[in-house]
Amino acid sequence: MAKLGKSWGPLHPPAEDTTERLAKTDLPRERQLELYRFLKLNRMTEERLGNLYRQNKVVGGLYSSRGQEATSVGSAYALEPQDFVGPLIRNLGAILVRGVKPREIMMQYMARSDSPTGGKDGNTHFGDMARGLVAPISMLGALIPVMAGVALAGKKLGRNLVALTYIGDGGTSTGDFHEGLNLASVLHVPFVLIAENNGWAYSTPTAKQMRVKSIAGRASSYGIPGETVDGNDVLAVYEATKRAVDRARSGGGPSLIEARTFRMKGHAEHDDAGYVPKEQFEEWKAKDPIDRFERHLLNGLATEEELRRIAAAIDEELNAEVDRALASPFPPPERALENVYAEGVI
Amino acid sequence: MAEGGQITYLEAIRQAMWDELEGDERVFLIGQDIGTYGGAFRATAGMLERFGPERVIDTPISESAMVGCAVGAAMMGLLPVVEMQFIDFISCAFNQIVNFAAPNHYRWGQSVPLVVRGPSGGGVRGSAYHSQNPESYFQHTPGLKIVAPGTVADAYGLLRAAIHDPNPVLYFEHKFLYRRVKDELPAGGVQVPLGKARLARAGRDLSVFTYGAMLHVALEAAGRLEADGIDLEVLDLRTLKPLDEDAILASVEKTSRALVLTEEQRTGSVAGEVAARIAEHAFPWLDGPVTRLCCPDTPVPYSPTLEDAYLPNVDKLVAKVRELASF
Numbered sequence: 001m002a003k004l005g006k007s008w009g010p011l012h013p014p015a016e017d018t019t020e021r022l023a024k025t026d027l028p029r030e031r032q033l034e035l036y037r038f039l040k041l042n043r044m045t046e047e048r049l050g051n052l053y054r055q056n057k058v059v060g061g062l063y064s065s066r067g068q069e070a071t072s073v074g075s076a077y078a079l080e081p082q083d084f085v086g087p088l089i090r091n092l093g094a095i096l097v098r099g100v101k102p103r104e105i106m107m108q109y110m111a112r113s114d115s116p117t118g119g120k121d122g123n124t125h126f127g128d129m130a131r132g133l134v135a136p137i138s139m140l141g142a143l144i145p146v147m148a149g150v151a152l153a154g155k156k157l158g159r160n161l162v163a164l165t166y167i168g169d170g171g172t173s174t175g176d177f178h179e180g181l182n183l184a185s186v187l188h189v190p191f192v193l194i195a196e197n198n199g200w201a202y203s204t205p206t207a208k209q210m211r212v213k214s215i216a217g218r219a220s221s222y223g224i225p226g227e228t229v230d231g232n233d234v235l236a237v238y239e240a241t242k243r244a245v246d247r248a249r250s251g252g253g254p255s256l257i258e259a260r261t262f263r264m265k266g267h268a269e270h271d272d273a274g275y276v277p278k279e280q281f282e283e284w285k286a287k288d289p290i291d292r293f294e295r296h297l298l299n300g301l302a303t304e305e306e307l308r309r310i311a312a313a314i315d316e317e318l319n320a321e322v323d324r325a326l327a328s329p330f331p332p333p334e335r336a337l338e339n340v341y342a343e344g345v346i
Numbered sequence: 347m348a349e350g351g352q353i354t355y356l357e358a359i360r361q362a363m364w365d366e367l368e369g370d371e372r373v374f375l376i377g378q379d380i381g382t383y384g385g386a387f388r389a390t391a392g393m394l395e396r397f398g399p400e401r402v403i404d405t406p407i408s409e410s411a412m413v414g415c416a417v418g419a420a421m422m423g424l425l426p427v428v429e430m431q432f433i434d435f436i437s438c439a440f441n442q443i444v445n446f447a448a449p450n451h452y453r454w455g456q457s458v459p460l461v462v463r464g465p466s467g468g469g470v471r472g473s474a475y476h477s478q479n480p481e482s483y484f485q486h487t488p489g490l491k492i493v494a495p496g497t498v499a500d501a502y503g504l505l506r507a508a509i510h511d512p513n514p515v516l517y518f519e520h521k522f523l524y525r526r527v528k529d530e531l532p533a534g535g536v537q538v539p540l541g542k543a544r545l546a547r548a549g550r551d552l553s554v555f556t557y558g559a560m561l562h563v564a565l566e567a568a569g570r571l572e573a574d575g576i577d578l579e580v581l582d583l584r585t586l587k588p589l590d591e592d593a594i595l596a597s598v599e600k601t602s603r604a605l606v607l608t609e610e611q612r613t614g615s616v617a618g619e620v621a622a623r624i625a626e627h628a629f630p631w632l633d634g635p636v637t638r639l640c641c642p643d644t645p646v647p648y649s650p651t652l653e654d655a656y657l658p659n660v661d662k663l664v665a666k667v668r669e670l671a672s673f
Contacts, residue, residue, distance in 0.1 A: 121453045128454075129421055135454045139441050145411035146446065149418020149426075156374070156400060156424065163418075176441075179411035186406055187415075340488050342457035342512035346425070 074237030144180030170201020231259030377429030503538030634673030
């Protein structure tokens with residue numbers, strides 16, 4: 001077998017020293033500070049979830065997006081209120097941007113009665129069409145055709161909306177990735193797919209998922225635009241997604257964006273990621289998306305004191321969110337049998 | 347369609363879709379070769395011309411994406427009808443149906459008013475991939491509804507009801523019946539409610555529970571058995587999920603003998619579920635073993651001698667009935 005270079009493959013070459021130079025943007029200061037708030041909210045909510053996990057309050061597994069916050073936040077921030085998102089398990093940042101409350105996610109993880117699914121499902125596996133949110137399933141790729149269908153319906157109903165979903169480097173190996181992206185292209189629907197290349201699919205490095213060097217390059221197979229973006233630069237992710245979303249909204253069809261980032265923890269909390277070479281973590285720690293954005297903001301857009309105040313306000317908000325989440329009981333056992341079917345006639 | 351005239355089972359299916367497209371702008375069709383070509387069996391003939399490419403959508407050969415896309419549109423409030431060119435290909439969309447469409451309402455309260463329809467069944471020398479009866483794969487999945495019409499009125503009425511059901515409905519039409527069954531369609535676009543079996547023939551001595559093409563086998567056998575003095579009751583299940591358990595048990599209570607006749611491979615079949623419910627809930631009334639006549643546990647064979655050996659037919663049913671009646 002041909003040697004592919006480092007064990008984690010060609011998609012993750014050593015980091016270049018681009019740390020301080022983020023993508024150009026026309027976003028005003030206030031909106032950049034809002035982006036910062038969402039990045040911090042994403043990370044700090046997950047830190048609270050980590051605490052709850054260690055206190056045995058989380059019923060199932062806990063999945064972290066540490067290191068990938070800029071990809072979720074930057075992409076979702078490019079959407080309009082009428083748009084739809086189908087998140088994956090690590091896109092907590094995307095649903096926070098879309099207005100989901102941290103307590104909703106906490107209650108999901110803790111399987112409480114007042115969680116959006118009433119304890120029927122966990123983690124980010126919930127949706128609310130009224131809020132433009134489609135619930136994911138664990139089978140990767142499945143949301144791609146589903147969101148293409150949301151986009152198709154949006155077009156038919158004249159709602160001027162764009163549907164956006166995510167896939168990981170591992171998920172690009174599924175049949176639905178191909179079928180869904182191809183169908184979206186053929187139907188020419190307003191759809192954007194963000195491929196988060198975070199280096200690892202559980203314990204499998206990207207080089208074992210594919211022999212091509214670029215996921216974005218696969219867009220050419222479907223006759224749609226593809227773009228690779230620094231997934232740890234929230235401005236770059238925002239700008240690239242905005243271009244794709246605008247194009248989709250104006251009738252230009254779907255796009256594929258590859259965001260190169262890194263999963264800084266294991267697949268889930270139980271997994272120590274011992275299979276990831278230590279130097280990779282070190283390399284990407286230096287490219288931490290929140291640290292980078294802070295340095296960008298401190299270079300004339302905000303003071304340390306302002307950023308501290310934002311974090312302190314989030315901290316206070318999360319105290320209240322944790323309390324409210326913990327106050328919710330487990331669901332009553334009889335709920336286990338309820339609502340298998342929708343009733344009535346449509 | 348001539349007013350008041352007889353139409354085929356296939357024409358009834360086409361008419362149901364036509365009436366829905368005319369009457370409800372939320373309804374659209376999606377599938378392979380359904381537009382320009384009008385469908386492999388002509389179920390959608392003329393619809394592209396009448397309703398346009400926005401409502402009669404031809405897709406690539408991507409069953410999973412077809413269903414996934416329809417599910418997304420259904421959640422947005424549209425009423426998609428997906429055509430599988432042959433129902434055998436529904437296996438390619440298995441994940442979208444059983445893991446996404448089916449549990450969404452339970453998991454997060456989102457209804458998915460989706461219909462997936464297509465030609466099922468054997469007897470047309472279609473071999474292993476154009477003859478299947480996949481209902482039992484889906485019978486197991488909470489959140490799905492399954493219908494399988496055996497008559498013209500049900501082909502029409504169940505499809506219209508399925509389109510307006512807020513749940514994902516799998517509509518398994520039987521291709522053997524397409525042009526063989528003809529009848530008058532009841533006037534007024536009558537819907538047939540899901541979940542209700544139909545008493546196809548009232549009888550005293552023995553109940554046959556069946557659906558689809560086997561309904562006609564049962565009715566023919568009943569005629570032949572009359573001469574022997576055996577009076578068959580035939581219950582057309584027509585909705586397989588949820589099963590009309592009340593109707594099934596009421597029939598067993600009346601006749602005390604139960605035979606389940608289906609065109610599926612026996613193991614893990616819908617017939618097995620019907621038999622189990624009778625055994626569980628109607629045991630005190632039974633005068634003989636709950637009996638099944640199904641296909642053997644083999645793939646569907648091609649050659650006429652082999653497929654005839656594989657499928658249930660009137661002779662096999664008559665023999666089974668006599669056996670059971672002797673208890």
